[in-house]
Amino acid sequence: MLIILAFIILFHITSAILLFIATIRNVWWVWEDYAVDLWYNCNSTNCYDIPNSSTYGAAYLQTVQATMIMATILGCVGFFVFILQLFRLKQGERFVFTAIIQLLSAFCVMTGASIYTAEHLNFEDTRKNKNGEYGYAFVLAWVAFPMTLLSGFMYLVLRKRK
Numbered sequence: 001m002l003i004i005l006a007f008i009i010l011f012h013i014t015s016a017i018l019l020f021i022a023t024i025r026n027v028w029w030v031w032e033d034y035a036v037d038l039w040y041n042c043n044s045t046n047c048y049d050i051p052n053s054s055t056y057g058a059a060y061l062q063t064v065q066a067t068m069i070m071a072t073i074l075g076c077v078g079f080f081v082f083i084l085q086l087f088r089l090k091q092g093e094r095f096v097f098t099a100i101i102q103l104l105s106a107f108c109v110m111t112g113a114s115i116y117t118a119e120h121l122n123f124e125d126t127r128k129n130k131n132g133e134y135g136y137a138f139v140l141a142w143v144a145f146p147m148t149l150l151s152g153f154m155y156l157v158l159r160k161r162k
Contacts, residue, residue: 005086008154012082012102015147016075019109022141023068029120031132038065038116060119067112068141074105075148082155095155102152109145113138 026037026047033044038061040047053061078101085094116138 004158008151008158009079009082011147011154012075012079012151015144015151016072016079018140018144018147019068019072019075019105022137022144023072025135025137025140027135028116028138028141029132030135034132035135036120037135037137038068060115060122064112064116067108067115071105071108071112071144071148074101074108078102078105095158099152099155102148102155106145106149106152109141109148113141113145116141 023038026040026042027035028038029036035042036050039050041050042048050058050061052058078098081101082095082098085098
């Protein structure tokens with residue numbers, strides 16, 4: 001049982017780290033010497049705010065920002081709830097709330113990354129970045145999705161273990 005708990009803790013921490021990196025780093029979309037993320041456009045020398053990011057036309061970008069922040073927060077809260085439930089609740093009741101939090105985190109990651117996948121070229125100047133490619137932070141967001149989903153399911157299975 002201790003090995004399973006250690007594995008789940010490591011898995012949960014890894015998924016939280018991936019969520020932090022995916023939300024913070026400036027490499028969701030790259031081309032030539034430019035990079036774009038959820039917050040800034042950067043070239044080789046400077047970073048600046050995404051133009052018109054607070055307008056109605058950028059609602060998708062605000063949605064992606066909100067869902068990625070929520071996923072990160074839920075992942076961290078889920079870990080602290082896991083630690084509290086580990087020592088406070090009796091067997092059979094443990095980890096259900098943690099599992100729900102992790103599954104919500106996975107849903108937020110999936111929603112944010114899906115919306116970004118569908119809409120990222122509609123907002124930016126497509127003449128500049130049409131030939132770009134997804135950066136590693138975008139890939140990490142998609143890697144964090146199955147990890148948080150699997151973590152949520154592992155908590156559900158673990159709740160009945162002795």
